[in-house]
Amino acid sequence: KQEVTQIPAALSVPEGENxxxxxxxxxxxxxxxxxxRQDPGKGLTSLLLIQSSQREQTSGRLxxxxxxxxxxxxxxxxxxQPGDSATYLCAAFLTGNQFYFGTGTSLTVIP
Amino acid sequence: xxxxTQTPKHLVMGMTNKKSLKCEQHMGxxxxxxxxxxxxxxxxxxxxxxxxxxxxxxxxxxxxxxECPNSSLLNLHLHALQPEDSALYLCASSHxxxxxxxAFFGQGTRLTVV
Numbered sequence: 001k002q003e004v005t006q007i008p009a010a011l012s013v014p015e016g017e018n019x020x021x022x023x024x025x026x027x028x029x030x031x032x033x034x035x036x037r038q039d040p041g042k043g044l045t046s047l048l049l050i051q052s053s054q055r056e057q058t059s060g061r062l063x064x065x066x067x068x069x070x071x072x073x074x075x076x077x078x079x080x081q082p083g084d085s086a087t088y089l090c091a092a093f094l095t096g097n098q099f100y101f102g103t104g105t106s107l108t109v110i111p
Numbered sequence: 112x113x114x115x116t117q118t119p120k121h122l123v124m125g126m127t128n129k130k131s132l133k134c135e136q137h138m139g140x141x142x143x144x145x146x147x148x149x150x151x152x153x154x155x156x157x158x159x160x161x162x163x164x165x166x167x168x169x170x171x172x173x174x175x176x177x178e179c180p181n182s183s184l185l186n187l188h189l190h191a192l193q194p195e196d197s198a199l200y201l202c203a204s205s206h207x208x209x210x211x212x213x214a215f216f217g218q219g220t221r222l223t224v225v
Contacts, residue, residue, distance in 0.1 A: 031212070034214060041221070042218060043117075043216045043218035045216075046213060046214070049213045089153055089154075091214070093212060093214075097144075097161055097167070097207060098156060099214055100156065101153035101155075102153060103153055104153050
């Protein structure tokens with residue numbers, strides 16, 4: 001079974017700082033990797049999808065990269081804002097239409 | 112329309128009750144999913160439906176019974192639940208196939224079993 005780990009588990013940064021969230025997966029045979037944001041008690045909001053043939057995707061201040069050979073993905077957030085405070089989850093998409101989630105990173109951006 | 116709608120948003124039920132959670136999407140997705148999420152934990156996969164047929168059951172207790180009556184609807188029937196089943200239940204949908212299959216999630220049903 002795919003194991004997906006995120007480091008760090010929690011992160012607290014001052015506003016304006018650039019930061020990197022890490023996601024590691026054990027099975028390199030993934031079809032794609034998706035990053036989500038979750039606010040407390042809410043559902044999941046899709047941020048970025050990286051297909052297995054791609055190496056990175058960008059949306060506004062967010063940039064996600066994927067290295068299948070090393071089993072890693074990173075989410076880069078530029079110029080962080082208090083509104084970015086949330087839990088960030090990565091999910092690996094496998095054959096058989098299975099999404100397996102990482103352990104999550106809880107981000108707090110301090111004004 | 113990239114929305115997955117879940118109802119109800121909140122549900123409180125006794126251990127002897129029978130209730131159902133509902134999920135609906137109109138994006139033409141033929142894969143639909145149920146996830147369970149406990150506080151401060153990532154979502155855990157419960158069931159996957161592909162072309163309205165159950166394709167994955169992650170060893171979920173039989174007190175949870177999924178149903179996919181058509182390509183737009185997904186239900187989760189609940190019966191004789193335990194307090195430890197209290198959680199956020201999330202529904203998702205995606206296209207089938209390899210790669211590029213972005214998943215869309217609903218806002219969840221917050222279930223409390225008393």
